[in-house]
Amino acid sequence: MGTVDLSVYRKDFPMLDGKTMNGHPLVYFDNAATTLKPRKVIDTVLKYYEEETTNVERGDSALSALVSAKYENVRKIIAKFIGCDPEEVVYTSGATGALNLLAEGYGMKFLSEGNVILTTEEEHASNLLPWFRVCERTGAKMRYIPLTEEGRVTEENVRSSMDEHVKIVTLAGVSNVLGYEAPLKGIADIAHEYGAVFAVDGAQAVPHFELNMKEMGIDFLSFSSHKMCGPSGAGVLYGRKELLEKMDPANLGGGSNARFDRYGKIILREVPDKFEAGTQPIEGILGMGAAAEYLMEIGMDKIHAYEKELRDYLVKRMEELPNVKVYNPDAETGIVTFNVEGVFPQDAGSYLSSRGIALRSGQHCAKILPDFLKVPGTVRASLYFYNTKEECDTLIEALKTCTVENAVDIFI
Amino acid sequence: MNSMLKDPGILREIIMDHYQYPRNKELTEDKGYKKVHMASDSCIDNIYVQGKVEDGIIKDLRFDGIGCTISTASTSILSEMLKGKTVEEAKHIMQEYSRMISGEPFDEDLLEEAVAFQNVYRQPNRVHCATIGLHGIERILKGENDDE
Numbered sequence: 001m002g003t004v005d006l007s008v009y010r011k012d013f014p015m016l017d018g019k020t021m022n023g024h025p026l027v028y029f030d031n032a033a034t035t036l037k038p039r040k041v042i043d044t045v046l047k048y049y050e051e052e053t054t055n056v057e058r059g060d061s062a063l064s065a066l067v068s069a070k071y072e073n074v075r076k077i078i079a080k081f082i083g084c085d086p087e088e089v090v091y092t093s094g095a096t097g098a099l100n101l102l103a104e105g106y107g108m109k110f111l112s113e114g115n116v117i118l119t120t121e122e123e124h125a126s127n128l129l130p131w132f133r134v135c136e137r138t139g140a141k142m143r144y145i146p147l148t149e150e151g152r153v154t155e156e157n158v159r160s161s162m163d164e165h166v167k168i169v170t171l172a173g174v175s176n177v178l179g180y181e182a183p184l185k186g187i188a189d190i191a192h193e194y195g196a197v198f199a200v201d202g203a204q205a206v207p208h209f210e211l212n213m214k215e216m217g218i219d220f221l222s223f224s225s226h227k228m229c230g231p232s233g234a235g236v237l238y239g240r241k242e243l244l245e246k247m248d249p250a251n252l253g254g255g256s257n258a259r260f261d262r263y264g265k266i267i268l269r270e271v272p273d274k275f276e277a278g279t280q281p282i283e284g285i286l287g288m289g290a291a292a293e294y295l296m297e298i299g300m301d302k303i304h305a306y307e308k309e310l311r312d313y314l315v316k317r318m319e320e321l322p323n324v325k326v327y328n329p330d331a332e333t334g335i336v337t338f339n340v341e342g343v344f345p346q347d348a349g350s351y352l353s354s355r356g357i358a359l360r361s362g363q364h365c366a367k368i369l370p371d372f373l374k375v376p377g378t379v380r381a382s383l384y385f386y387n388t389k390e391e392c393d394t395l396i397e398a399l400k401t402c403t404v405e406n407a408v409d410i411f412i
Numbered sequence: 413m414n415s416m417l418k419d420p421g422i423l424r425e426i427i428m429d430h431y432q433y434p435r436n437k438e439l440t441e442d443k444g445y446k447k448v449h450m451a452s453d454s455c456i457d458n459i460y461v462q463g464k465v466e467d468g469i470i471k472d473l474r475f476d477g478i479g480c481t482i483s484t485a486s487t488s489i490l491s492e493m494l495k496g497k498t499v500e501e502a503k504h505i506m507q508e509y510s511r512m513i514s515g516e517p518f519d520e521d522l523l524e525e526a527v528a529f530q531n532v533y534r535q536p537n538r539v540h541c542a543t544i545g546l547h548g549i550e551r552i553l554k555g556e557n558d559d560e
């Protein structure tokens with residue numbers, strides 16, 4: 001199709017090799033929830049289980065040394081992937097783990113009464129609930145940046161929400177409901193003008209386009225491996241080194257300390273090790289490295305361009321259907337949020353599933369956004385580079401017959 | 413079982429009818445009612461169930477809120493079916509309903525129109541839709557009241 005053709009990469013994904021759902025070829029449009037895994041990632045994980053099982057960073061064996069080197073090398077891969085230094089890459093259990101670490105280790109330590117955490121109403125629960133708790137315990141307050149009528153965050157609205165009380169600006173690089181890209185570099189500059197730090201929830205951004213921490217001036221970035229073709233259970237908190245050095249770890253234990261004594265004196269290891277108490281998901285981290293390499297081999301620019309072209313095609317075809325309303329026709333990423341007239345979102349989701357199409361209905365963990373959209377929920381198709389125009393056509397055909405009667409019929 | 417209740421067209425009609433014209437879908441301010449809030453954590457369903465029990469008899473059942481076809485229709489049907497029953501009778505019917513939703517053998521005659529949901533168990537991620545009202549009524553019969 002079009003200017004960029006990435007269909008050649010479909011063969012790398014076993015899930016796309018003839019798998020069916022409810023008797024139809026699987027159309028996987030739930031990539032904002034999790035992505036499929038390419039052979040390279042699966043093999044990396046299997047290799048650890050079959051040939052490389054050992055703990056890392058604390059063994060005397062040659063095997064441990066070998067796997068430890070691979071494990072540490074993933075920091076270099078991620079550093080290249082997001083434009084930072086390897087020691088600024090902290091392994092976490094995922095974006096949620098990273099955001100909780102940030103709230104716990106930075107928010108709890110540095111915020112106090114009178115301080116403001118600036119965010120938006122379209123955030124995922126993972127970028128709100130940890131901050132709600134910070135507010136509850138420190139006396140800081142949440143403030144929401146007004147969204148445009150479309151649902152976007154603009155530099156102008158960030159600026160008008162800023163004052164000297166704002167200590168942290170935290171928002172999604174891409175909204176998981178509406179798929180808009182936030183103007184991150186501009187927001188970083190504004191936050192810094194006021195002396196605030198800028199944290200980006202990158203769960204829906206990092207897998208889809210290039211982000212460069214140093215060039216963009218982002219202070220913290222959190223993301224999950226499983227949304228970028230990697231295994232679940234692994235993720236990253238990037239932090240500017242001097243900020244990570246000031247931060248407290250959320251967990252303490254083996255691997256995070258250099259030494260301690262019976263009187264409770266603890267000397268923590270250097271950044272990033274001080275944040276990584278206990279054995280991390282080694283195979284997950286190795287797989288995450290393989291996933292980042294895989295995406296870089298394809299090229300993030302190509303992935304972004306292809307997704308945009310594909311989503312524009314899908315939206316154009318959806319807009320030809322009289323029974324479908326798209327809420328984010330102009331978004332830049334693969335997230336297409338819609339409803340089928342007269343069909344409750346979950347009924348539409350189940351009907352589409354009966355036609356082999358995997359997507360998601362509901363509030364997408366952004367439980368304050370429905371107030372903004374004025375609907376109880378939506379259906380979300382989220383595309384990735386391995387999806388095709390033909391799959392979009394399959395969805396369109398299914399939407400043509402998506403009526404309440406047909407949605408009820410799957411239960412009969 | 414009434415052979416009409418084996419006809420897919422009729423079963424669909426029952427669900428459609430109770431979804432489009434739900435019975436007892438209005439809360440009341442009258443005294444003597446208990447009210448429970450039932451919100452699914454995995455979907456959008458968000459309903460209140462209200463009931464009045466006197467002398468061991470279910471005098472009234474009502475509900476309101478946001479729900480999909482299955483949650484709305486099942487709560488509507490259950491409210492109709494259980495109104496006027498003794499608490500013991502209702503518990504028996506609800507037990508049979510639970511068995512049906514789990515895909516186990518059940519007493520078809522006892523469940524009347526609710527047999528329309530006999531195949532919900534084939535859609536495991538929608539079972540909670542068919543039981544949200546049921547669980548609300550169970551809480552009412554236990555004497556729970558979220559208003560207190």
